[in-house]
Amino acid sequence: MYAIEVEHLRKVYGDVVAVDDVSFHVASGECLALLGPNGAGKTTTTEILEGYRKADRGTARVLGQDPGSAGLEWRSRLGIVLQSDRDLGDLTVRESVHHFAGYFPDSYDPDKVIERVGLVEKAKSRNAKLSGGQRRRLDVALGIIGRPEVLFLDEPTTGFDPEARHEFWALIEELKADGTTILLTTHYLDEAERLADRVAVIARGRIIACDTPGNIGDRSHARAHVSWEENGHGLSKETTEPTLLVQRLAERFGGEVPSLQVHRPTLEETYLELLKNEGES
Amino acid sequence: MSTTLRIGRSRILLELRQFFRDRESALFNFLLPVILLVIFGSVFANSEIGFEDVTFTQYFLAGMIASGILYTSFQNLAIAIPMEREDGTLKRLAGLPMPKASYFIGKVGMVFVAYIAQVILILVVGVLFFRIQLPTSPTHWFTFAWVSVLGLLSCTFIGIAYSVVPKQGKGASALVAPVVLVLQFTSGVFFIFTDLPEWMQAFASLFPLKWLTQAMRSVFLPDGAQVIEASGSWQLGWCAVALGIWTVGGFLIALRVFRWAPRGQL
Structure with a gap:
C-alpha cells in the first residue's frame, strides 16, 4: 500500500x-x-x-x-x-x-x-x-x-x-x-x-x-579505506574486502592493530559522488 | 453549525487579535478617525456650516464615520492581504482543510466588529468633548445601520479585489493610502461638499465614499440641513443604489481576481 x-x-x-x-x-x-x-x-x-x-x-x-x-x-x-x-x-x-x-x-x-x-x-x-x-x-x-x-x-x-x-x-x-x-x-x-x-x-x-x-x-559495496600504524608509520589500503584485510593484520600483530580505522564512504561523500557523476554524464 | 461557519467564527477572533495587536493597523485603520476628529474639532471649534447653528464638527463627524468604514474595510484589507500573500499566511491556509469561504467570513466579521468599536469610540469622544448631537429618532438609526452594512460590504469586497494591485506587501500602504486620501478630499469629508468644484463632485459621485458621507450627514445633521446639499436632498434612494452597485460589482470582481499565491506562482 x-x-x-x-x-x-x-x-x-x-x-x-x-x-x-x-x-x-x-x-x-x-x-x-x-x-x-x-x-x-x-x-x-x-x-x-x-x-x-x-x-x-x-x-x-x-x-x-x-x-x-x-x-x-x-x-x-x-x-x-x-x-x-x-x-x-x-x-x-x-x-x-x-x-x-x-x-x-x-x-x-x-x-x-x-x-x-x-x-x-x-x-x-x-x-x-x-x-x-x-x-x-x-x-x-x-x-x-x-x-x-x-x-x-x-x-x-x-x-x-x-x-x-x-x-x-x-x-x-x-x-x-x-x-x-x-x-x-x-x-x-x-x-x-x-x-x-x-x-x-x-x-x-x-x-x-x-x-x-x-x-x-552502491555504498555498501564501495571500496573501504583501512588505515593502521606500523613501525611508527601510518599505513593505509583501499580494498573491497576490508574484513579479510583486518583479519590478516590482526594475525600479523598477534591481537590489537594499532590505530585501526575502517572507513566506508559516508552518505555525504556518496551523495556528492553521485552528483559529480551526474554532472559529468 | 456547519464547518464553514464554525471555522469562520474562529477566524474572526483570530483576525481581530491580529488587527488590534498590529500597531500600524490599529493606528492607521482604527484610531485615525478619532485622531482627526480631535484635531479638526479643536481647530474648527467655532465654525458653522451655515444652517441654523450646526457646527462644522458635526458635519465633519459624519465624514469621519464614513471614512471609518473605508479605513476598517478597504484600507485595512487592501494593505493586509498583500502582506498575507507575501509572508506565507495565504499559502498556509490554502494547505489546510479550511473551506475558502471561512477565510472571507473571517475578514468580513473582523471588519464589522472593528467598525462597530470604532464608531462607539468616535461617538463617545464626540459627545464628551465636542458637543456632538446624537440622533434620537429610530429612523435615523435605521438609516445608519443599513448605510453602514452596505458601505462595509462594498468596501470590503473592493479591498479584497484591490489586494491584487500591490505587487509586494511592503509597498502596499503607499498604493492604498493615496486612493483613500483623494476620495476623502473629493467626497466632502474634509471640506463642505458643495464648496468643491462641480467636476470634483461629479468625480466623487462615481465612488462609494461620497454616498456614505452624504447618507451619514442625513443621520447626524438636522433634517432641514439637506437644503445645503448639492441636490437639496439627502438622496438616500440614490445612496442605496450606488452602494448596492458597488457591493454587487465589488463581490463579482473580488471573486474573479482574488489570488492565494504571489504573482508568478500558481
Whole structure:
C-alpha cells in the first residue's frame, strides 16, 4: 500500500524544466528523504504533491487521490511544513496551535503538541519574538497538530542548533512510530541518514538514485579505506574486502592493530559522488 | 453549525487579535478617525456650516464615520492581504482543510466588529468633548445601520479585489493610502461638499465614499440641513443604489481576481 505514488512527473516554468521526469513511491508509514542541490526540483515536486501546483505531465497520487483535485477531507489527512514562514507574528505560540487544531476533525491535544515540540516555556510568547529554531518548531507543531497520515517536511531543521536538531529527530521518530508517512526534504545528510528509510537523490529534475541510506550509490559495496600504524608509520589500503584485510593484520600483530580505522564512504561523500557523476554524464 | 461557519467564527477572533495587536493597523485603520476628529474639532471649534447653528464638527463627524468604514474595510484589507500573500499566511491556509469561504467570513466579521468599536469610540469622544448631537429618532438609526452594512460590504469586497494591485506587501500602504486620501478630499469629508468644484463632485459621485458621507450627514445633521446639499436632498434612494452597485460589482470582481499565491506562482 503506497501513501505517495509519483509517475513520470514533469513541470516546466516558461522554458525552465523544473521537474523533468520524476517517479518514486513512498509506502505507508515509510520516511523518504528527497535530497538534491537547490533548484534540482525538490520543492516543485513536493508542492505538486501538496496540491499547490499542477504538473504538466505524469501522475501524482497522495493517499490514493490526485492532489490537484482532492477535497478538504483529503487535506485533513495531510500535514505540511513549508519553508521559512514568517506569518502569524502577532499571535502567541499557544493561540496559534490552539487555533490550528480547530481546522482538523481529529487533532492532537494542542498543549501536548506544544510540549512535544519543546515550546512550553515559549507558549505565551509572540511568534515574532521566537528564535529561528523555535519558529521552525512552531511550524512543525502546526504541521502535525491535525494528526496527519502523510507529513511533508520541507527543510525542517534549517537554523537549528545541534541539540535542537537531535530533539527534533526524536520527535519525528515518534511520529514514524505512530505510523505517519513522511516525505522529508533536507540538505543535511546526517538528518536523512538518521530519519529516512530510503533516500532519493534528485538532480536537474530527475531522480538519479533511490535506495536505503546504507545502500545508495552502491555504498555498501564501495571500496573501504583501512588505515593502521606500523613501525611508527601510518599505513593505509583501499580494498573491497576490508574484513579479510583486518583479519590478516590482526594475525600479523598477534591481537590489537594499532590505530585501526575502517572507513566506508559516508552518505555525504556518496551523495556528492553521485552528483559529480551526474554532472559529468 | 456547519464547518464553514464554525471555522469562520474562529477566524474572526483570530483576525481581530491580529488587527488590534498590529500597531500600524490599529493606528492607521482604527484610531485615525478619532485622531482627526480631535484635531479638526479643536481647530474648527467655532465654525458653522451655515444652517441654523450646526457646527462644522458635526458635519465633519459624519465624514469621519464614513471614512471609518473605508479605513476598517478597504484600507485595512487592501494593505493586509498583500502582506498575507507575501509572508506565507495565504499559502498556509490554502494547505489546510479550511473551506475558502471561512477565510472571507473571517475578514468580513473582523471588519464589522472593528467598525462597530470604532464608531462607539468616535461617538463617545464626540459627545464628551465636542458637543456632538446624537440622533434620537429610530429612523435615523435605521438609516445608519443599513448605510453602514452596505458601505462595509462594498468596501470590503473592493479591498479584497484591490489586494491584487500591490505587487509586494511592503509597498502596499503607499498604493492604498493615496486612493483613500483623494476620495476623502473629493467626497466632502474634509471640506463642505458643495464648496468643491462641480467636476470634483461629479468625480466623487462615481465612488462609494461620497454616498456614505452624504447618507451619514442625513443621520447626524438636522433634517432641514439637506437644503445645503448639492441636490437639496439627502438622496438616500440614490445612496442605496450606488452602494448596492458597488457591493454587487465589488463581490463579482473580488471573486474573479482574488489570488492565494504571489504573482508568478500558481
